Amino acid sequence: MKMQGKVAVVTGASSGMGKAIAIAFVKQGANVVINGRREQALAEAAREIDPTGEHVAAVAGDISNPQTGERLIEEALSRFGRIDTLVNNAGIFVSKPFTEYTTADFASVVSTNMAGFFYVTQYAAAEMLKAGKGHIVTITASGTAEQPIASLPAVMAALTKGGLSTATKSLAIEYAKSGVRVNAIAPGVIRTPMHPAETHDYLDKLHPMGRMGEVEDIVDAVLYLESAQFVTGEVVHVDGGQNAGQW
Numbered sequence: 001m002k003m004q005g006k007v008a009v010v011t012g013a014s015s016g017m018g019k020a021i022a023i024a025f026v027k028q029g030a031n032v033v034i035n036g037r038r039e040q041a042l043a044e045a046a047r048e049i050d051p052t053g054e055h056v057a058a059v060a061g062d063i064s065n066p067q068t069g070e071r072l073i074e075e076a077l078s079r080f081g082r083i084d085t086l087v088n089n090a091g092i093f094v095s096k097p098f099t100e101y102t103t104a105d106f107a108s109v110v111s112t113n114m115a116g117f118f119y120v121t122q123y124a125a126a127e128m129l130k131a132g133k134g135h136i137v138t139i140t141a142s143g144t145a146e147q148p149i150a151s152l153p154a155v156m157a158a159l160t161k162g163g164l165s166t167a168t169k170s171l172a173i174e175y176a177k178s179g180v181r182v183n184a185i186a187p188g189v190i191r192t193p194m195h196p197a198e199t200h201d202y203l204d205k206l207h208p209m210g211r212m213g214e215v216e217d218i219v220d221a222v223l224y225l226e227s228a229q230f231v232t233g234e235v236v237h238v239d240g241g242q243n244a245g246q247w
Contacts, residue, residue: 003226004029007080009072011063011120012090013049014041016192017139020215021087021222022049026056028223031080033057035072035090063090064111069120073127082131085226086124088117088138091161098155105156113160117167125171125180133179136171137225139218140164140184140235147242149206165235172233181232183225188213188239207240 008025012018014036022032026049036042039060050056057079061068076083091113094105121136128134140161168184189203190213204211221238237243
């Protein structure tokens with residue numbers, strides 16, 4: 001599958017899964033517009049994604065701000081002339097017992113995970129509907145919502161990221177005849193720099209397969225959905241079996 005000439009917007013792309021997805025898209029021939037909060041880290045990621053700078057543009061900013069979403073889509077249109085794919089990857093995960101969440105925790109998680117999805121997806125969808133084609137992929141965390149883990153309390157993920165799985169299905173039906181597909185990926189714990197090495201043994205054991213996922217596992221799922229033209233409203237679980245049930 002090649003993405004020659006296509007244009008993708010990827011949020012949360014200064015590191016980890018988002019950066020890996022953007023690298024894969026450029027290798028497939030796409031142009032990408034990436035977003036992250038940290039301007040310097042985003043600039044460094046852009047250089048890694050495409051050292052020539054020809055196929056990448058960076059828009060720094062908080063994705064929960066509607067103006068950031070608008071700027072992302074405007075950059076895709078002005079720099080590359082179109083938008084074909086949006087990957088909603090930006091998100092945060094806070095694990096605490098329910099009664100220990102603070103109002104600051106709530107505000108932070110909701111603004112990033114929900115508002116960050118809402119605004120940029122609105123702007124992207126409007127352009128895709130005009131074009132009569134497009135693909136929206138959202139990285140959710142529905143595994144922790146559908147199959148809660150006693151040792152990992154995560155009601156904020158269930159409330160926010162879990163809700164995005166349902167939103168994916170709703171948008172997929174709304175846009176089913178428009179040429180715009182909407183899908184999601186529900187990952188397990190993915191090995192990225194955000195997980196210190198001393199936590200890996202515990203995190204491995206949270207998956208029936210006995211290991212964390214790798215960023216390449218998520219990239220493969222995104223590329224599959226990008227090529228699967230008859231797939232919409234799907235939530236692909238890339239979680240080492242977590243969604244299958246208790247173990």
